[in-house]
Every structure is written in C-alpha cells, then in structure tokens.
Amino acid sequence: MQVPFQTIEEFRACLADAPGPDADAIAAAEARNAQLTKPAGALGRLEALAIWYCGWRADPRARIERPQAVVFAGNHGVVAQGVSAYPAEVTSQMVANFQVGGAAINQLCDAAGARLTVHALQLDNPTDDFTQAPAMSEAEFAAALALGWEAVDPGADLLVCGEMGIGNTTSAAALSAALFGGTGADWAGRGTGLDDDGVALKARVIDAGLALHGEALADPLEALRRLGGRELAAIAGAIAAARAQHIPVILDGFIGTAAAAVLETAAPGALAHCVAGHRSAEAAHGKLLDALQMEPILDLGLRLGEGSGAALAINILKSALACHSGMATFAEAAVSGKS
Amino acid sequence: MQVPFQTIEEFRACLADAPGPDADAIAAAEARNAQLTKPAGALGRLEALAIWYCGWRADPRARIERPQAVVFAGNHGVVAQGVSAYPAEVTSQMVANFQVGGAAINQLCDAAGARLTVHALQLDNPTDDFTQAPAMSEAEFAAALALGWEAVDPGADLLVCGEMGIGNTTSAAALSAALFGGTGADWAGRGTGLDDDGVALKARVIDAGLALHGEALADPLEALRRLGGRELAAIAGAIAAARAQHIPVILDGFIGTAAAAVLETAAPGALAHCVAGHRSAEAAHGKLLDALQMEPILDLGLRLGEGSGAALAINILKSALACHSGMATFAEAAVSGKS
Secondary structure, eight states, rough: OOOOSSSSSHHHHHHHHHHOOOOHHHHHHHHHHHSSSSSSTTTTTHHHHHHHHHHHHHHHHHHOOOOOEEEEOOOOOOGOOOOOOOOHHHHHHHHHHHHHHHHHHHHHHHHHHHHEEEEOTTSSSOOOOOTTTTTTOOHHHHHHHHHHHSSSTTTOOOEEEEEETTHHHHHHHHHHHHOOOOOOOHHOOTTTTOOHHHHHHHHHHHHHHHHGGGGGGGGGHHHHHHHOOOHHHHHHHHHHHHTTTTEEEOOOHHHHHHHHHHHHHHHHTTTTTEEEEEEOOOHHHHHHHHTTTTTOOOOOOOOOOOTTTHHHHHHHHHHHHHHHHOOHHHHHHHHHHHO | OOOOOSSHHHHHHHHHHOOOOOHHHHHHHHHHHBSSSSSSTTTTHHHHHHHHHHHHHHHHHHHOOOOOEEEEEOBGGGGGOOOOSOOOOHHHHHHHHHHHOOHHHHHHHHTTEEEEEEEETTSSSSOOOOSOOOOSSHHHHHHHOOOOOOOSOOOOOOOEEEETTTTTTHHHHHHHHHHOOOHHHHHHHHOOOOOHHHHHHHHHHHHHHHHHHHGGGSSHHHHHHHHHHHHHHHHHHHHHHHHHHTTTTTEEEEEHHHOOOOHHHTTTTTTTTEOOOOSSSSSSHHHHHHTOOOOOOSSSSHHHHHHHHHHHHHHHHHHHHHHHHHHHHHHHHTOOOOO
C-alpha cells in the first residue's frame, strides 16, 4: 500500500483514522465457537485469539496462510556511551546472517511458514547520540516510519515485527521511561549481556537523555524521534500499516513493544489489532506489557529480539485458527451435548 | 517394537531397565549451542529443550521430523456415580469425530505436522466402578499397558499422548490422591464443566474409592489398576515404550500427567524423557506438575484433553531444534563476539 503520509503530523492523522475490527465477523465467530465439538471454553485462550483474529480479518472462519515477518535493523549513536556488550558492527554482521539464513529468526520463520524480509536502515549512518541531540531529524523520523509502512506486504494475513540494532535496548528503555515514567534504573536491563556496572552505566545514560529532552518527551511520537532508533520508528510504521490493511500483528519483545507503545500512548486503542507474542527475560518488557495491559502468549525466557518470540507464537495463533475454522460442530459430528 | 512384558511385574522390570540419554550428544549439543549467533542464553528455554532432546536422540544436531500423537479412549464404570457433565456415549462419538478429522486434536496435529493414531479400548466394556471394585483385573490392566506400548511407532521422533474418556478426570483425581496424598476435594475439578455441586459429588466419589482400596494404593501400578481407566494405563505403556525406543515425549494435561506420574512414582526418573506441554486450567494439573517438578512449556488455559496442549507444544519444540540445528555459528557467519 502506498504510504499515505509524508510528515509526522500526517502519520498522526493515519493513527486517528485507523479502522476497527468487523463486528459481524466477531459475532459469527463467537457463534461458531460455541458449537464446536469441545466443552465450552475448553480451548482456553485459543478461543479468544481465534475470535479476535476473525474480527480483524472480517472472516468468521479465517485461517492464517501468509504470515510475514519483517526485521528492521538500525545503528545507534548512543553506543558511543558504552551501553552494549557487543560492538556496533554486529548489527550489519547480523543483517548479513539474516540474509543468508543463519540466524534464529530464519529458522523460526521457516518453522512457522512465514516469509521473512529484512530491512537495513542506513547502518553506516547511525542515529545521533540521544544524550547529545535528538536521535533523528523530523525528516529522518518520517522516512523511517514510511520505510516500515512500505515493508508490510498487503497480501500478508499476519505480521511479526522484529529488529536488530546494537544499543537498542538503551533506546527502548529511554522511550519506555518517557512514555510511562520512571528513571533509567527502572527500565535498564542486561540487553545482550551487560554486567551490573554496565547496567548502572546504561541507566545513567538514559537519565542523561531524559534530562536533555525534558518536556519534549511528553508527545509520544516526538519521544520516539528523540530517543528511538530508525528500526523502532520502522516498527511503529509497520504496525500502523498493518492496522490500515486489517492485518493482525504479533508483537515481539522489549524493543518492538516499546515502539508499539508509542502508538498506543499517541492514540489509545492503536494496538487493538496486536497481541503480545511472548514475555521476554528482559525485565522491563514485563513492565511494558503490564502498562499496556497485554497478556503474552508465551513466556519462555527468550531475550534475543529479531522478532524471535513473536515468530515462535505464529504457530500458536495458526493452531488457534485451525481449531476454530477446521473443527466439526456438535451437530455435524452427531456428538451429544451436556447432560 | 514387540511388547517385552506380559505381566505387571514384567512391565515393572521394563521401567527399571529404561535407557538414559546419550551423554556425548548432550556435551556436543551444549558446545554447539554456545557457538550459535546469539547472545549466550538468549533463546531461553528453547536452548535447554533442544539440548535435552538431542541427548535422548543421541544426535547433537537433531531435528523433529516425524512426530506422532496417539489418542487412547476408554469408558469408566464410575460414570454411574454421576461424576461427568456429559453422557458416556460421548466417548465413542468423539472417537468417531477423531476418525473423520473433526476434533481439536486433528487440527492441532495437522498444524504440527504430526501423525495421529486413535485407539479405542473396549468402549462397550467400561472399567468397573472403582467405588465398588478395582477398575481393571490384572489381565485387563496388562493388556491396556501393552496396547499403549504397541501404539508407539518405532520410527517416530517425538510422542504426544492424548486421551478421551467421559469420567476420566475423576479417575485421574483419585489416582493423584493415591500417588501424592490428599482427599477428593484436593484433586477434584470441573472436568468438562461440572457446577459446584457436581465437584462436591465427584470429591465424595473419589474419597469412597480411596477408602475402598486403602493400603493397596501404596503401589503406584496397583493404584493405576484399581482407579485408572484403560486409556490411562495405555498412556503409561506408551510413555514407557517411548523411553525404551529413545523417543522424547510431550505430556498433555491432567489425565495424561496423572498416568505419567504413576511411572515416576513407581520408578523415579522414569519421566526424564518427558516434558510437560502445558499447564491445564484444571487446577489439579498444576498441583501434579509441581509434585513432579515439571515446568510446562505453555500456559494458555486449555482443559480439553485429547493431547491438545501437548500437540500445541510440538511446534515450540520443533522450533527449538530448528534453531539449535539450523543456526550459523559466530565463526560461520563472521559475527563478532562480546566486546
């Protein structure tokens, strides 16, 4: 779908205009669910997930057949502050690894039957260090939102957003503090493997960014421009594009959820087409999910990013739809109801 | 594999002779895991699951390609006591539904690429009501164990055990009380949908069974013979057969885990080749998992049986092996390590 915005204000207008789910499809899916050959409620959360998905697809007997995973990669000026356990060149090295199929996300997409597209966002031109200046200019931010929007395949029936970017848990933590309050210490975690001193430094770096940008952070989109990386902006753009095209989204971990939270705080309800794929071992992710009142599908201690936890959840959602849309009804199977 | 026992005592000897995992494969899988292109530990539980699976398959780079699901169905004399919300004929009706592909387990096996086999165990000849007599004779019990053993395909590389049997949460609850202590009220739950009065009646029925069989329940296999249904015995036989053939097992919900617990209490360590697929909404299942010190992979509020929660977990385990065995190493991908 063509990108319907050129400026940040036009993007904001897209959020306000976002479509909702189809009420008739929800009602029909609920009616079908009540007749399937199982005790009422016996498929637990799978039932609610299937009905939610049917609503967004406007199809009471939908299936998931064309899931897409997008991975956005960006580099971060704030890495100069020593906030990551890995050197910045790992971002481009891992992009190369994604491109030849060697990373976790490649295997997970294969296992889920998902098509993976990888988008490197100016890796040779890191964002500015947010302790010194806004990470992105308005033009850079709008371009990253647009790149994310364009990355979504209109033919997809499910979207997973992943990321790669050395330093981006620092960006996500600063953004989380801007959106939901608290200090660097409340949101800084180990990322790819910091020790205690590293986490303390990261918290101080976040606090410095929060202090520099001050009141400007009250606007969620402006907070993303000032603290976020390009890959976070692209995720926000992709999630908004999915909504416009009635494509449900599985959110991944801390970074992807922080990017998503920008939309929800900017336009409450903007994540109604999203579900949390998992709860990451990065502790701040659980805090974000609580703030967003989202219950993750999986809780397996992953903390890799790349979209890995969300990709792992694709098969759960596929299975929910397979049950909903494939099972026989009591009448079809001639099974007796409750005594 | 030919059934290596004819009597219960011979089955007991099989449990004592069970093989362990391959230590060399575990060491090699751990070494490989440490070199994959991700921060150490970043795939969380997937890493431990992959290494565990490789050990049992004696292959440090194993994959899951031929999963099998077996569903055993049985009828229960104790249903005469009014312990189920559904009439007993639903067992055979659901078996027919499994055979034509209309049940949840059919869809879940399709979504997981698992082959499903369904085994109806003398549905026209329910076990005896355990409040009046042992549910099975010794010959019937041994035959059900053997049927379960034979149901396992030696060519499978993963096994899921499911069940169908109106009344079988009552059997599983009585068995759990026999194995781990407590009264009917501690283990009775809503099953397919009992109200409070129904749960109270079910607890009294369980207590009556515990009182009738008394000290004979101290032997776990004897407890299974006296309280269990044929499908529970078949699950126990299948789990033991899988162990003998180095096939890892995903346990399902309350009934399957109760049957498995018989093996663990009869021969500690007998479930080392098993993992808990999920935590059921039937509250007693969580208690059983705690008693067995097993951490479920999924926790999605399912309470259907049929092997549904375990089948849903197949793709998680497949994905764990896909990452472990398919990812590039740091050296292969020329990705830099920690700074």
